[in-house]
Amino acid sequence: MVADWVREVGSDRVEVFALLRPGTDPHTFQPGAADVARVAGADLIFTVGLGLEGAWLNRLLENAAADPARVVALGDNVDPLLGAEEEHEGEEEEEEGHGPFDPHFWWDPLRVKKAVDQIARRLSEVDPEGAETYSRNGASYGQKLDSLDARTSDRVKQIPQERRKLVTSHETLNYFATRYGFEAVGAVIPGISTEREPSPAELAELTTKIRELGVPVIFTETIVSDRLAFAVASETGTRIVRLHTDSLGDPRSGADTYIKMMDSNVEAIVQALK
Template structure:
C-alpha cells in the first residue's frame, strides 16, 4: 500500500534563541517560558485537553495561567479509550475544551458533542488542517468480498512538525480569546515553540535523507504515520491495521502483510510504544525481517521519563528510531531553549 502525497505547509515566523543540544533521548524540555503573575488557581480559566499531545502544547503555551485537565493520560490508546465519570465532570465544568477531532478520540467526542455546557469546543486537528489526508480505512474480513472500505480523514496530523506549528497557533488563539489579559504570554510562548518545531522539521528531513533511497519504506502496526511519511519522503508499504487500533487484524491481513514485506524488501518493521505488539512481531518472524528495538510513539506521548514524554521528544525519538531502523544515521537534534 503506497501513500505518496506531497503537500507544502506554510509555517509561522518565530524568534531566534539560544541553542541546546538534545540527543536521541529527548524526554527533557526547557520550561523557561513566559509566565503570568497568576496567584489563585481557583480564579483561573478551566481548560480540558483530551489527549496528551494537545495537553503538552497547551501547558507549554499557557504555563500557569489556566487550570488544565488532561483526560487521556500518556501511554493510553486513544482510539479505544473509555471515558470515566471524572472525564464527564471535567467536560461539564470546562470553559474551553480542546480535542482532536476527525474521530481520533471517538468516545470522548460523543460526550463533548452531547454536552449542553456553554464551553468553547475546538477540534484542534480539524481547524489546524482543514484538508486532511483522506485514507481508505480497511475493515479487513476473512475474504475480500466481505471487506468494508471507507474513505475517512486521517486524524494523526501532528506527526508532521509543520502541522504541529499550526496546532500551536490554534491553541494560542483559543487561549487568548479565553484570557485576553495573557495575550503577550501566549504570543511569546507560541512563537518560541513554533521556532523550535521549525528547526525540528528541518532536522527530521536531514535525518531521513541519510537513509538509502531504496530503504525509505515503512511498515507499522496501524496507519498512523502517513503525515510523517508524506512530509519527510518515506513510503508507507503496509500496516497491520487501519486508521484505528480498534480494528482487529485477521489471519488474512497477517498473510497479506507478510507478502507485502517480502515483495517490497522492507528491512525493518516498527511496533508502537502503546498496545500489544504480539501480532506485528509474528508478521516480522514470518517475513524474516527485523523489528526495531524502540517502539514508536504514535497515538500518545510516552509515559513520564520515557523518550517520548513530550511532543518534541515524541517526534525526535520516532525520527531516530525510523532512521536507524532503515539504515540511516541519526545525529543530535540542535534545538533551542525557551527563554523568559
C-alpha cells in the same frame, strides 16, 4: 500531546488537565465520572479531532453537557490528509466516530504549528488579558517546531531512498511519510484506528508486500499489542522496533513531551533503516 501544546502556549496562566494518561490509546479510551466533571467545568476543551477520539468523546461531551463552542478540534484546520481508501471503511468506522481523514497530523511538525496557532487564538478569546503572552509563547514554540522539522529532515538523509519504507501496527505514519519522503507500505491493522482486527487475507497481503519490497522493519507502538506484528515478523524475517505514536511516554521514557517524543521516534526510525 494536545495537553503539552496547550501548556507550552498557556504557561502559568492556564490550568491544563489531560484526560489521557501516557501510554493510553486515544482510539479506545473510556472516560470515567471524574472526567465528565472536569469537562463540564472546563473553559475550553482541546481535542485532536478528525475522529481520533472516536465515539467516546461524543458521549463524554454529551454527558458533561458541554457547550460545542468550547470544543476546539485542532485537526480540522491543519490541512488534514485523507485516510487510505480501504474496503473496510464505512459502516464500521462510522459507528465508532471515525471520519475520512487521517487524524495523526502530529507526525508533521509544520501541521502542529497550525494547531498551536489555533490554541493561542482560542486562549486569547477566553482570556484577552493574556493574549500577548499566548501570542509570544505560540511564536516561541513555533520556532522550536521549525527546528524539529529541520532537524528531522536532516537526520532522515542518512536513510537511502530505497530503504524508506514504513510498515506499522496501524496506519499512523502517513503524515511523516508525506513530509519526509517515505513510502507507507502498509500496517498490521489496516486502518487509521486501532480498533479493527485484520483478516487472514489482509495479513497475508501485508506479508507478501514486505517480502516483495524487502522491508526490513515493522514499527510497532507502545499503545498497541505486538502479537500480530511479531507473527508477521516471524513469517518475513523482519525486525520489530517500537515507537511512541499516538501517546507520549512517561517521564522515564525520554518521550514525555511532543518534541522529545518526535526526536526519540526519528532516532529509532533512522537507526532501524539507515
